[in-house]
Amino acid sequence: MPPRGSSPTMKDVAREAGVSLGTVSKVVNGIPVGKSYQKKVEAAIQKLNYRMNSYAKGLKSSRTNTIALLMPTTAHPFFGQLTYHINSVLSERGNRMILCTTEGRQEIEQAHIRMVQENQVDGIILLTYTEGLECQEGIPMVTIDRNMSSSLPCVACDNFAGGQLAAQKLADNGCRRLAYIGSSSPLPNEPTKRRDGFISTCTTLQLPYELCSVYDDSNYQYFYDFIDSHFHNGVLDFDGLFCCTDMIASRVISHLRQLGLRVPEDVQVIGFDGIPDPFTGEYVCSTIVQPLEQIAIVSVDLILSEDKAQIPPLICLPVSYGYGGTTKG
Amino acid sequence: MPPRGSSPTMKDVAREAGVSLGTVSKVVNGIPVGKSYQKKVEAAIQKLNYRMNSYAKGLKSSRTNTIALLMPTTAHPFFGQLTYHINSVLSERGNRMILCTTEGRQEIEQAHIRMVQENQVDGIILLTYTEGLECQEGIPMVTIDRNMSSSLPCVACDNFAGGQLAAQKLADNGCRRLAYIGSSSPLPNEPTKRRDGFISTCTTLQLPYELCSVYDDSNYQYFYDFIDSHFHNGVLDFDGLFCCTDMIASRVISHLRQLGLRVPEDVQVIGFDGIPDPFTGEYVCSTIVQPLEQIAIVSVDLILSEDKAQIPPLICLPVSYGYGGTTKG
DNA sequence: TTGTATGCGTTATCAT
DNA sequence: ATGATAACGCATACAA
Numbered sequence: 001m002p003p004r005g006s007s008p009t010m011k012d013v014a015r016e017a018g019v020s021l022g023t024v025s026k027v028v029n030g031i032p033v034g035k036s037y038q039k040k041v042e043a044a045i046q047k048l049n050y051r052m053n054s055y056a057k058g059l060k061s062s063r064t065n066t067i068a069l070l071m072p073t074t075a076h077p078f079f080g081q082l083t084y085h086i087n088s089v090l091s092e093r094g095n096r097m098i099l100c101t102t103e104g105r106q107e108i109e110q111a112h113i114r115m116v117q118e119n120q121v122d123g124i125i126l127l128t129y130t131e132g133l134e135c136q137e138g139i140p141m142v143t144i145d146r147n148m149s150s151s152l153p154c155v156a157c158d159n160f161a162g163g164q165l166a167a168q169k170l171a172d173n174g175c176r177r178l179a180y181i182g183s184s185s186p187l188p189n190e191p192t193k194r195r196d197g198f199i200s201t202c203t204t205l206q207l208p209y210e211l212c213s214v215y216d217d218s219n220y221q222y223f224y225d226f227i228d229s230h231f232h233n234g235v236l237d238f239d240g241l242f243c244c245t246d247m248i249a250s251r252v253i254s255h256l257r258q259l260g261l262r263v264p265e266d267v268q269v270i271g272f273d274g275i276p277d278p279f280t281g282e283y284v285c286s287t288i289v290q291p292l293e294q295i296a297i298v299s300v301d302l303i304l305s306e307d308k309a310q311i312p313p314l315i316c317l318p319v320s321y322g323y324g325g326t327t328k329g
Numbered sequence: 330m331p332p333r334g335s336s337p338t339m340k341d342v343a344r345e346a347g348v349s350l351g352t353v354s355k356v357v358n359g360i361p362v363g364k365s366y367q368k369k370v371e372a373a374i375q376k377l378n379y380r381m382n383s384y385a386k387g388l389k390s391s392r393t394n395t396i397a398l399l400m401p402t403t404a405h406p407f408f409g410q411l412t413y414h415i416n417s418v419l420s421e422r423g424n425r426m427i428l429c430t431t432e433g434r435q436e437i438e439q440a441h442i443r444m445v446q447e448n449q450v451d452g453i454i455l456l457t458y459t460e461g462l463e464c465q466e467g468i469p470m471v472t473i474d475r476n477m478s479s480s481l482p483c484v485a486c487d488n489f490a491g492g493q494l495a496a497q498k499l500a501d502n503g504c505r506r507l508a509y510i511g512s513s514s515p516l517p518n519e520p521t522k523r524r525d526g527f528i529s530t531c532t533t534l535q536l537p538y539e540l541c542s543v544y545d546d547s548n549y550q551y552f553y554d555f556i557d558s559h560f561h562n563g564v565l566d567f568d569g570l571f572c573c574t575d576m577i578a579s580r581v582i583s584h585l586r587q588l589g590l591r592v593p594e595d596v597q598v599i600g601f602d603g604i605p606d607p608f609t610g611e612y613v614c615s616t617i618v619q620p621l622e623q624i625a626i627v628s629v630d631l632i633l634s635e636d637k638a639q640i641p642p643l644i645c646l647p648v649s650y651g652y653g654g655t656t657k658g
Numbered sequence: 659t660t661g662t663a664t665g666c667g668t669t670a671t672c673a674t
Numbered sequence: 675a676t677g678a679t680a681a682c683g684c685a686t687a688c689a690a
Contacts, residue, residue: 006391007467009666009667009668010667011667019676019677020676020678021667021669021678021679022669022670022677022678022679023675023676023677025668025669025670026675026676028668029669032675033675034675034676037675037676051443051446052667052668053388053449053667053668054447054448054449054668055387055448055449055666055667055668056388056667056668056682057667057668058668059382059384059385059388059666059667059668059669059682059683059684060667060669060682061668061669061670061682062335062682066427066448069428073413074403074409074410074412074413074416075406075607076406076409076607077404077405077409077607079409080403080404080405080406080408080412081403081404083403083409083412083428084402084403084404084430087403087428087429087430088430091429091441096444096445096448097427097428098395098425098426099412099416099426099427099428100416100420101413101416101417101420114380115425116425117380118381118382118383119383119384119395119425120382120383120384246608247607247608250609251608254609277606277608278404278406278576278607279576279579279580280579280583284608338682338683339684340683340684348660348661349660349661349662350661350683350684350685351660351661351662351685351686352659352661353684354684354685354686355660357684358685361659362659362660363659363660366659381683381684382682382683382684384682384683385666385682385683385684385685386684386685387666388666388668388682388683388684389665389666389683389684389685389686390666390684
């Protein structure tokens with residue numbers, strides 16, 4: 001019978017058990033205490049159905065066991081799955097997660113950062129592609145796939161190696177005239193490294209290539225126009241395409257097929273991300289697979305790590321090749 | 330220059346502005362205050378870069394502007410999109426959201442409910458299909474698509490009408506031998522109403538139908554076996570199928586095609602959910618479309634509503650038909 | 659109107 | 675080892 005209408009507090013438990021406040025606190029936090037006391041307190045907790053108030057705890061201890069995750073969206077499976085994995089790992093480690101979807105808009109990101117700061121989160125995991133985000137000092141941050149500044153640690157898949165792997169695979173499968181299709185940013189960021197790795201291997205193998213890069217990679221028409229301009233008399237100038245994301249690859253493949261080209265017979269296509277189609281469970285195209293679960297684990301490890309001092313500025317996780325029917329192997 | 334290493338408090342602002350604590354509190358909370366004071370306080374806030382500590386505030390006011398969302402996962406687009414919409418609406422309304430993915434496992438759900446309760450959330454939005462979840466009293470809850478008990482308000486799409494609509498569409502498109510394929514629960518829950526609506530219209534139209542229901546609807550083999558057992562000499566016993574979800578429909582369609590059947594020429598299929606394929610942007614099949622955004626808005630409205638007293642136990646939102654190429658219209 | 663003082667539920671520092 | 679007590683940062687009832 002709690003005195004007030006609200007839920008019982010430690011004080012109530014202490015009174016019920018006939019012990020002092022400090023003793024209850026110790027029991028609740030697993031600090032050793034006399035056996036008889038232990039029993040009495042546990043009984044009282046049980047009886048009153050006591051629940052800790054983590055707001056009071058956070059106020060005192062200034063540690064909230066809460067991490068914020070900033071994500072453009074959860075509607076797309078790539079972000080949805082990453083969110084799911086990060087949430088799982090965080091939960092296993094005894095942390096709550098505040099989700100902030102940002103639509104990739106900087107003003108929303110900024111507002112959310114401010115908001116979760118007020119919420120005293122212990123850290124922020126950030127997935128963004130906007131430039132020049134202002135990051136307040138004093139709150140630990142980790143970025144995913146976005147090397148913003150050397151001061152913020154970044155975990156990403158090995159985008160450069162992924163680009164190399166894509167070029168290598170296309171070459172192995174007999175392609176001789178390659179092209180890269182995807183986004184590019186004015187400043188060197190992680191996704192751009194996919195292109196750079198691709199160029200690296202093309203150069204090494206002495207394979208000719210062309211680039212079709214645009215800043216806003218949701219502008220598919222730009223890519224279609226590029227393809228059309230290289231399509232003459234029913235034949236395409238390329239026999240191998242590396243697309244920056246599976247999304248782009250998927251749309252590009254549709255366009256190629258509309259043109260009457262056969263994939264992979266006439267032209268082979270490799271994408272990037274490796275998200276299985278949620279409905280079929282299969283890759284939508286041959287692809288470079290990001291280790292999503294690893295990225296989640298490492299991000300959480302970093303944000304929860306005690307000595308933030310010596311975190312490396314960039315951690316690259318290994319990618320792999322996933323066959324998805326749009327290449328010859 | 331904050332005295333301690335931590336961030337400035339209201340007290341710091343008060344000292345800086347040369348006013349009292351209460352005045353600062355008023356300014357921060359938008360309570361009218363003398364003009365000159367207003368200016369001084371705002372200047373001090375600016376100068377010190379003061380941020381409210383919502384933990385201290387929540388402790389005092391026992392309102393945290395935080396809502397918990399329990400979802401099986403965010404990895405699948407249906408749940409991912411719903412999560413996204415709920416998050417957006419909550420954010421617009423000035424609330425934080427704690428995300429708890431549960432994998433649909435009851436012990437995880439229970440642990441999360443307990444956890445967010447400790448976190449003093451103002452309410453919980455819950456999407457679950459488990460039976461007999463223990464819901465602590467005293468904390469507002471709203472369920473989605475799951476009518477647990479009359480005490481918990483539920484918002485769902487009009488599943489019954491959706492089932493009716495599916496049967497009607499199949500009939501309109503000339504189908505004469507129908508079947509329902511999907512899950513069924515021992516107790517009457519929302520998804521089961523899809524089946525019931527389907528039966529309702531079949532009965533009204535005097536159309537024969539068969540049912541293939543299984544409790545665990547991720548057991549696709551069960552559905553395949555059902556189809557196989559109704560497939561003789563290259564012809565299927567049915568010319569119209571209504572599947573409980575687009576996921577099931579997608580797999581069923583694949584199986585039908587493997588059998589050499591043409592969709593929609595030989596057999597027409599309608600699914601349920603209406604989630605566009607993330608890669609193509611199109612429905613994976615003809616489908617009954619759930620109003621995801623509406624569901625999100627209404628759920629948030631309910632959980633944030635002041636007078637929880639007179640919330641109806643069930644709110645049904647209208648569904649619509651989405652053509653996706655697996656029917657004749 | 660503005661300032662002062664008390665308490666929210668907890669942890670931590672003291673004495674005991 | 676245990677019990678009393680002072681903060682933590684803020685809201686608020688009350689005094690000025």
